[in-house]
Amino acid sequence: HPGLGFGFGFGWGGSPPNGLSPYFYDISCPRANEIAMSVLQNAIAQEPRMAASLLRLHFHDCFVQGCDASVLLDDSGKIVSEKHSAPNVNSLRGFEVVDEIKAKLEEACPQTVSCADILALAARGSTLLSGGPYWELPLGRRDSKTSNPVAANNSIPPPTSTIQNLISSFKQRGLDQADLVSLSGGHTIGVARCTSFKKRLYNQNGNNQPDLTLERTYYNDLKSVCPRTGGDSNISPLDYASPQRFDNTYFKLILGGRGLLTSEEVLLTGNIANVVELVKAYAEDEGLFFNQFAQSMVKMGNINPLLGLNGEVRKNCRRINSQN
Ligand code: HEM
Ligand SMILES: [Ca+2]
Ligand SMILES: [Ca+2]
Numbered sequence: 274h275p276g277l278g279f280g281f282g283f284g285w286g287g288s289p290p291n292g293l294s295p296y297f298y299d300i301s302c303p304r305a306n307e308i309a310m311s312v313l314q315n316a317i318a319q320e321p322r323m324a325a326s327l328l329r330l331h332f333h334d335c336f337v338q339g340c341d342a343s344v345l346l347d348d349s350g351k352i353v354s355e356k357h358s359a360p361n362v363n364s365l366r367g368f369e370v371v372d373e374i375k376a377k378l379e380e381a382c383p384q385t386v387s388c389a390d391i392l393a394l395a396a397r398g399s400t401l402l403s404g405g406p407y408w409e410l411p412l413g414r415r416d417s418k419t420s421n422p423v424a425a426n427n428s429i430p431p432p433t434s435t436i437q438n439l440i441s442s443f444k445q446r447g448l449d450q451a452d453l454v455s456l457s458g459g460h461t462i463g464v465a466r467c468t469s470f471k472k473r474l475y476n477q478n479g480n481n482q483p484d485l486t487l488e489r490t491y492y493n494d495l496k497s498v499c500p501r502t503g504g505d506s507n508i509s510p511l512d513y514a515s516p517q518r519f520d521n522t523y524f525k526l527i528l529g530g531r532g533l534l535t536s537e538e539v540l541l542t543g544n545i546a547n548v549v550e551l552v553k554a555y556a557e558d559e560g561l562f563f564n565q566f567a568q569s570m571v572k573m574g575n576i577n578p579l580l581g582l583n584g585e586v587r588k589n590c591r592r593i594n595s596q597n
Contacts, residue, residue: 293411293578302382306394309374313398316370321517324399325463326367331396332573333365336446337424339577341417342388345371345590352593358425364466371395375590388590389414393574403462405519408567411574415584418593432469432534436543439536446576454540454551455565456573460511461523467499467507470534475501486542488530509533524556
């Protein structure tokens, strides 16, 4: 029955009753990961930043209504896309690569691999192809029939977040301080627009003064990328030491006052002892960071998945099936 993504040992259709499983597509679509990886390999070879963009897509999906591919829906019918919401607009990218993976998977195994699982596979593959860790990836998420643009506005922490905001936002989704610090390490690849960090350069506290925790040379470099007026879409790497390499230099930069966003520098300056210790530990030991990142990605990927016969497996990641 092609309409139901039955997995290993679950001939009745839907996903496993006890949650996600790494073996979910072993019978129904054994080459799913291989197919996704071949598309990723080409896309990332063409544009290394694509790895970062795809990793971020999974995060922005999981924090809004759970990991259900809600972020991929376009406007149509009753659906108001999450793509217009503040954290996403003019910022999220990688949708065409997801479409390409989906098209190849529909050819190989029609209506079997969910778009939510494609986002999880793309996040893992992107990490791996950038030099980061591998992890065994639980699968079997199904796709939502709704989007949630209001939650997309309210549930993704802004770059101006305080450490308390970040801790509580993650805690609401069952993620602890080690998850917060290691997942922030996703910023070891990719870029941000000036609009995401400009306040730090010119008016951090409403008194027309810069953020004094910014290291001086870095501060001057950033000012040359982001003038006081205009240039809001100019970009700067989140980890300027190795923007395309998944490594632990990100944490070393934070220790030196060279974190790009307020939400990153507060991991150090927020004075939460456990968080500061974790930043230092990951800066010193890349293996420790990789291990925790892998575990935390699995935890993030487990946020509120649609299981069993809930939701559906979309044929096109941009639309719910009833609109096809
Ligand atoms: C802890 C709270 C977080 C905040 C406040 C935050 C904020 C941001 C901001 C403001 C940008 C730049 C957007 C732009 O200017 O267009 C960004 C980019 C990025 N974020 Fe996060 N983020 C957080 C957590 C995460 C997590 C958990 C991940 C993945 C594990 C992640 C992965 C990325 C990546 C890879 C990019 C670069 C994307 C690209 O170059 O296209 N972020 N983030
Ligand atoms: Ca979602
Ligand atoms: Ca890096």
